[in-house]
Amino acid sequence: MKKEVSTGNIKFLRRSVEIAIEGIYKGGGPFGAVITCNGKIIAEAYNEVVYTGDPTAHAEIIAIRKACENIGSHILENCTLYASCEPCPMCLGAVYWSGIKEVFYASNRTDAEKAGFGDKLFYEEILKKPSARKIRFSKIIGVDGKEAFRVWKNYEKKIQY
Numbered sequence: 001m002k003k004e005v006s007t008g009n010i011k012f013l014r015r016s017v018e019i020a021i022e023g024i025y026k027g028g029g030p031f032g033a034v035i036t037c038n039g040k041i042i043a044e045a046y047n048e049v050v051y052t053g054d055p056t057a058h059a060e061i062i063a064i065r066k067a068c069e070n071i072g073s074h075i076l077e078n079c080t081l082y083a084s085c086e087p088c089p090m091c092l093g094a095v096y097w098s099g100i101k102e103v104f105y106a107s108n109r110t111d112a113e114k115a116g117f118g119d120k121l122f123y124e125e126i127l128k129k130p131s132a133r134k135i136r137f138s139k140i141i142g143v144d145g146k147e148a149f150r151v152w153k154n155y156e157k158k159i160q161y
Contacts (some may be wrong), residue, residue: 011038012082013104019046019111020059020084027051031065034082035100041147042079059083060091064098074161075099085112089122097161 012034015062019032023046031047047060049055060083068074078097081087085107095103109119121134130137152158 008039009080009082009104012080013084013106014039015041015044015058016082016084017106019044023047023059028059029117030084032084033059035063035076035079036066036082037067037071037076037079042070047132056090058088058091060087060109061094064094067097079105080104085109088112088117088119089126 006139014031016034019034020030023030023032024030024048027050029047029049030067033043033045034041035043043063043066045059045066047059048057060081063081064076075098079098079100079102081095081103083091083103083105086105087103088109109123113120114145120139125133125135130139
């Protein structure tokens with residue numbers, strides 16, 4: 001079922017594409033993101049992976065960090081993300097962790113792949129059992145990782161997320 005798109009949604013999505021293009025000329029990748037709350041922009045970002053040397057510096061991740069800082073919360077449940085391209089698996093995870101309820105995007109993962117971005121591998125790998133992935137994932141028996149969860153469960157001052 002297609003949702004009707006408002007002129008505001010189009011405006012913010014176009015802004016994410018503009019930011020992506022601006023970012024290219026500043027040494028970033030071709031990705032931009034805008035986060036709005038109640039129809040107002042609260043964060044904008046472009047991809048900064050190469051020139052910061054940080055593989056997590058995707059436009060969506062940076063925009064989420066800025067939005068959280070701007071509203072003073074790690075929960076963005078009343079916010080909308082506009083991305084120049086469909087978020088990669090890492091950014092998708094950040095969207096869910098942040099509580100963003102709606103995402104609009106202009107290009108998709110196939111467009112990104114055609115431009116030389118290898119997200120397809122990540123989508124394939126995430127579906128595999130850890131032992132079947134290209135990168136070795138091994139659970140070591142004898143180290144009690146559950147201790148951290150026991151402490152968390154019993155910690156009275158925790159902030160649930």
